[in-house]
Amino acid sequence: MSDKHNAGDVPTTGHVWDDDLGDYINQPPKWWMLGLTASAIWVVVYWIFYPSIPLSNGGSFFPGVGGWTAIKEMEADKSVVDEVRGKYEAKLKDMTPAAILADGDLTEYVTRSGKVLFGDNCAACHGQNGVGTKDKQGLFAPILNDDDWLFGGKIDDIHTTIVGGRQGMMMAHKDMLSPEEVDTLANAVAAGTPTATPLFTDKGCVACHGADGKGMQAMGSANLTDSVWRFDSSVEGIKYTINNGVNAGTPETRVAVMPAFQGAKLSDAEIKKLAVYVYKFGGGQADAQVAPAAQ
Numbered sequence: 001m002s003d004k005h006n007a008g009d010v011p012t013t014g015h016v017w018d019d020d021l022g023d024y025i026n027q028p029p030k031w032w033m034l035g036l037t038a039s040a041i042w043v044v045v046y047w048i049f050y051p052s053i054p055l056s057n058g059g060s061f062f063p064g065v066g067g068w069t070a071i072k073e074m075e076a077d078k079s080v081v082d083e084v085r086g087k088y089e090a091k092l093k094d095m096t097p098a099a100i101l102a103d104g105d106l107t108e109y110v111t112r113s114g115k116v117l118f119g120d121n122c123a124a125c126h127g128q129n130g131v132g133t134k135d136k137q138g139l140f141a142p143i144l145n146d147d148d149w150l151f152g153g154k155i156d157d158i159h160t161t162i163v164g165g166r167q168g169m170m171m172a173h174k175d176m177l178s179p180e181e182v183d184t185l186a187n188a189v190a191a192g193t194p195t196a197t198p199l200f201t202d203k204g205c206v207a208c209h210g211a212d213g214k215g216m217q218a219m220g221s222a223n224l225t226d227s228v229w230r231f232d233s234s235v236e237g238i239k240y241t242i243n244n245g246v247n248a249g250t251p252e253t254r255v256a257v258m259p260a261f262q263g264a265k266l267s268d269a270e271i272k273k274l275a276v277y278v279y280k281f282g283g284g285q286a287d288a289q290v291a292p293a294a295q
């Protein structure tokens with residue numbers, strides 16, 4: 001090693017390459033050694049405290065002296081959540097859906113859990129967020145986030161719908177009307193003016209759809225004047241509806257069944273939450289006798 005590379009008294013390994021490159025023996029800095037030692041100690045502490053070293057007897061492991069398990073941690077987290085929830089759940093147990101709706105805090109809580117319930121139980125038919133789903137017959141299940149209601153959009157109407165289910169019924173008319181009559185009616189309905197033809201009254205449509213053709217919520221008969229359609233809205237499609245009816249029990253009929261959810265499927269509390277959740281889509285109709293917030 002030549003003199004110009006002499007770095008003083010730093011010891012070397014004695015190994016020299018190309019007559020010029022020496023191998024110094026430099027200690028790493030102190031802070032680095034301290035860090036290394038501290039981590040080594042930490043690893044040992046961690047191993048002893050937490051479940052760590054796998055044992056050879058199949059699937060077993062050293063459980064650690066701290067007694068920590070993922071399940072315990074999850075349960076601790078859950079009991080915190082349950083405590084928060086319990087307060088609300090206890091409160092809403094004896095409240096009517098209208099009273100829940102009148103309580104801002106509860107409504108917020110209920111809408112949050114309602115989202116999950118709706119996703120699990122309703123979205124398959126009504127679409128995420130109640131946008132409705134279609135099949136080749138038209139709308140398979142009604143849109144729930146608009147203000148157009150077959151069976152009523154007051155909080156209690158919605159609640160009743162979910163509790164007991166709904167099934168509007170319109171008989172098949174193909175044996176009661178001539179093809180010309182069906183054609184005239186279908187064209188009047190398609191134009192949004194069902195009452196323009198006297199057939200609407202003469203053939204009994206008014207009995208269910210009302211004298212003005214706007215439907216009756218007690219029967220879930222559609223409003224035929226608002227150009228909101230459940231089924232195929234072409235003249236041909238409307239003829240099909242008139243000819244074959246809705247839920248008329250024949251293979252050709254249009255089918256529209258809202259299942260009942262009380263009992264087996266959902267608890268009373270869950271149904272109340274869903275009623276408020278659906279109402280809060282934005283289409284819910286104000287109720288003159290909304291109950292005051294519960295004490």
Ligand code: HEC
Nearest residue numbers: 121122125141149150151152161166167168256257258274
């Ligand atoms: C199997 C499909 C299906 C499921 C699941 C379903 N629905 Fe329905 N729902 C329907 C159909 C079809 C109708 C319309 C019934 C009719 O036209 O007679 C309807 C009607 C309704 C109505 C009345 C709409 C109106 O215009 O008056 C509400 C409210 C409603 N459903 C809410 C729900 C909620 C909340 C859930 C989940 C708990 C749910 N539905 C689950 C098919 C379904």
Ligand code: HEC
Nearest residue numbers: 168169170185204205208220221222228229230231246256
């Ligand atoms: C027994 C009661 C009843 C009678 C009578 C009746 N309807 Fe209906 N109609 C209904 C119901 C209920 C619905 C809604 C079905 C649903 O969406 O669940 C309906 C739906 C319809 C629809 C579909 C609307 C849409 O949005 O797609 C048309 C069209 C219609 N009716 C026309 C007629 C005409 C025309 C007559 C007379 C020839 C008539 N209805 C007689 C009960 C009746």
